[in-house]
């Protein structure tokens with residue numbers, strides 16, 4: 038039976054809640070959910086929308102609350118957020134319609150106070166309204182910074198980022214560790230050719246300062262990162278605009294990538310069979326006598342790549358995408374479909390039943406990086422960092438939770454989707470001692 042529902046969007050904010058919700062959408066069907074078009078009661082309160090998302094989130098993350106609401110009101114419903122009417126989309130087919138046929142209609146961002154305050158007066162590409170500035174930034178980001186060609190030129194920066202090993206058992210908070218690695222790579226890319234000082238030295242200085250601030254409990258915001266960058270750059274004039282453009286385009290990389298790596302490791306620690314399969318892959322294709330992996334090694338890690346896709350499916354770093362706003366009238370309709378075992382961590386699905394699905398924005402069943410003209414321009418960079426960093430840490434160390442307990446998988450509210458509790462693990466060396474002492 039075909040069900041069609043449509044909503045006309047005029048000056049509507051679209052919250053595309055995917056792909057976690059796409060899982061729930063399949064459950065809704067199997068639960069015999071009605072497909073009637075409904076409007077949820079008003080969330081109440083005043084703008085800005087971020088405040089409302091937090092309000093919606095309450096004790097649980099906003100995307101989970103929206104999933105519950107979608108369960109009640111359907112996979113496409115509207116909600117009044119203060120003066121704004123928001124269209125909440127929790128199904129991949131509707132998301133496809135929004136991001137293909139209606140892509141241009143939904144291409145701008147809402148006018149939010151947070152975009153003004155956190156986004157350098159909306160100069161940051163992610164917050165910028167659709168228009169000439171966004172177009173120029175997008176061109177710069179996709180061609181000059183994050184194209185396949187540029188990423189290949191910067192391969193050595195990603196490959197050279199490593200952490201020293203200690204032969205003792207060490208307790209490590211993994212999100213911080215992943216964050217430091219990602220920050221260091223970003224910093225070195227942004228400052229490339231810019232600073233007379235040795236790049237490693239600059240990266241180390243930034244990380245030291247960053248760690249000191251953290252120790253003093255100073256808010257560790259994106260603005261800190263930009264502030265430090267701008268102060269480092271203040272003594273240089275040449276190509277400053279380019280450098281600032283680079284920095285603003287790379288800021289989203291840090292949180293999203295380190296969150297995803299933390300979820301991936303957590304899932305593996307709770308699923309020992311999957312962890313063993315990753316290790317087997319590492320032993321077959323790398324062996325235990327080599328320390329540092331390079332990007333060309335990762336093409337063989339089919340199972341690890343499936344783990345990453347499954348992580349992005351179950352714990353997408355940006356579960357609500359970034360809010361889109363409609364610039365013109367359009368109408369959105371949908372027809373339901375079904376998929377099995379959506380809540381299970383089963384990386385094998387991406388080697389068997391769903392092996393052709395890629396996360397590049399055209400398989401709408403899985404779009405953690407979104408799709409269309411506002412799609413994440415950093416997806417290639419992210420996939421490279423995720424594959425290389427996860428492969429390296431899983432190659433170097435054995436991981437155990439402090440008392441062998443199961444990792445807590447609760448999520449916490451926010452625009453991104455961090456773990457509610459830190460991932461603290463004991464790490465011990467996995468390779469023979471001589472490998473850590475070698476310089477490869």
Ligand code: HEM
Nearest residue numbers: 162163289290293297354355358359406407411413415419
């Ligand atoms: C696991 C990692 C990541 C995930 C899941 C992710 C996801 C997303 C999503 C869902 C959006 C919103 C797309 C939309 O509005 O439709 C986005 C935007 C964006 N992302 Fe990412 N991202 C990741 C990593 C990165 C990295 C590594 C970079 C840079 C190197 C990056 C740069 C950006 C930028 C600049 C935007 C704004 C694009 C625009 O508004 O035109 N992201 N990302």
